[in-house]
Amino acid sequence: MKYEYITDRSDLAKALSHLEKDNFLFLDTETTSDRIRLFQIGNEEEIFVIDIFELPEAVELLRDLLSKKGIVGHNLKFDLKFMYPLGIVPYATFDTMIGSYLLGFERHSLSHVAETLLGYTLDKSYQLSDWSKTELTKQQIEYAATDVLVVRELFHRMRERLNSLPEVDRGEELLKTRTARVFGLRNPAVIVEMAFVQEVAKLEMSGLPVDEGEIERLSKEFDKKLQKLIMDFYIKHRIDPMSPKQIGSFLKSRLGLDLPETQKGNISTDDKTLSEFAHIKEVRDILEIRRMKKALDKLKELRGFIRNGRVYPEFKQIGAVTGRMSSSNPNVQNIPRDMRSLFRASEGNMFVIADFSQIELRIAAEYVKDENMLRAFREGRDLHRYTASLVLEKPEEEITKEERQLAKAMNFGLIYGISARGLSEYARSSYGVELEIEAADVFRKKFFRFFPAFREWHDSVKSELKEKEEIKGTTLLGRPYRATTFTDAVNYPIQGTGADLLKLAVLMFDVELRRKGLDAKLVNLVHDEIVVECPAEQAEEVRNTLEDAMVKAGHIVLKHVPVEAESVVSESWTKG
């Protein structure tokens, strides 16, 4: 393998001059706990291993060089988080780990992907070796260079595969972006994901500000209350209200309740089951204890992650098979709505919060090309109300709240792969609407009469799954998916297109921020919602910029249905 270990100033200048003609470079770093030790960088012919401990002045040269170059690497989020504090910001990114996700591989580490795509067996044992000592071993340096070599070979195979994905009829605008041009990419979803790597790195660095005092206060208060509730319950009934098993047998044999069984044959005591027996005092007590416990758990989780007034969650760029992100340590995508006021913009700043309205239904309408639903959206109707009026054959003005909720359950059913039993169940548990299975089936049939493209779509998915055991398709922006069940097959393209749209909106927002010289930070993303923190005096302009970016992204993804975004400026993560 051809590589050069650079510890000398004149060698460095010469090495970097060899890389100037390329549009993109292959890159990896080796780091100690807090900073970069080695910078491995190369083109198609050469690889240089630059020792930053020996040559700190390399940082400035790399800053200049990389500001004009695309970089190709594996899990670039990791490297970018070390590079940004040094002021090194690449012109564009291509991440072979993200490529692995997009191509639907099972495992995504460099060694797994190298094996899948190149048939290589990689030795990663040096990755965790000591990169802080003065003299690195020959093996360490060779290991460092090897990673770049592997990434280089991976890139060519991977680009070939990504560029061979089915063509889509939208997103042409994205083919002119820097990411597409620098790396020669043709699939709009791939272009979005590769560019989005930098957004995720910045998002993780920003963190999310919290009201630490309030979290401490509430923790103490809830802890006290919960202890008392548990103790009172135990004194009365001599069972642990935290144990579903004990609760199950208590409610069944001591109170004589007729509770259903779980899959494993246990007595079901979950919220949806117990809420039917909410007229019984003991059941209400259990539910109250559970609610309090949950709130306390969430507070405890948050508390352990606070560093100088913020939490720094980990975001997986492709956390779900559909392309959605996920968040952990702490998870900031499942904060209870009534606890969101615990997140407060820091001194002098405000949050700008925006979400897409009814985005998955709009996507579904466009995906199946249902003329009736598309028209309803174009006419600016409240779609749940409209559906209720069609199915119940009453004017929209006469639709009650309950009837609208029922229609909402039906509309959601479209996205999840509706069944009469599922609809009946969902209507009751999520919306408190009683609906017999027979009645649900009548509604379902009517529903499909009014939105015939959905019936045709569901039918064709079913028959395709009878012929083969899988369906392969793409989202509207060309993200590939593979489904083996009916419900997955109708859900993946819709949820996946939603993920495409959110990521595109964030990218377009960032471009506009830089153009306008605003200094807003992305601090959270929750599937159809974007949360930004910015100086209070810029908030209104940032709000307009964000909403505009979301709607413009909507126009790229959806051609036949309008996209609407709602936004607010707020001190805390709440509406208004």
Add this chain to the structure above:
DNA sequence: GAACACAGCG
């Protein structure tokens, strides 16, 4: 340590 139940979000 794995599997399950439960509960929060979109």
Add this chain to the structure above:
DNA sequence: ACGCTGTGTTCT
């Protein structure tokens, strides 16, 4: 009925 993560209990 689709997609997630965290906590705690129970089973092995």
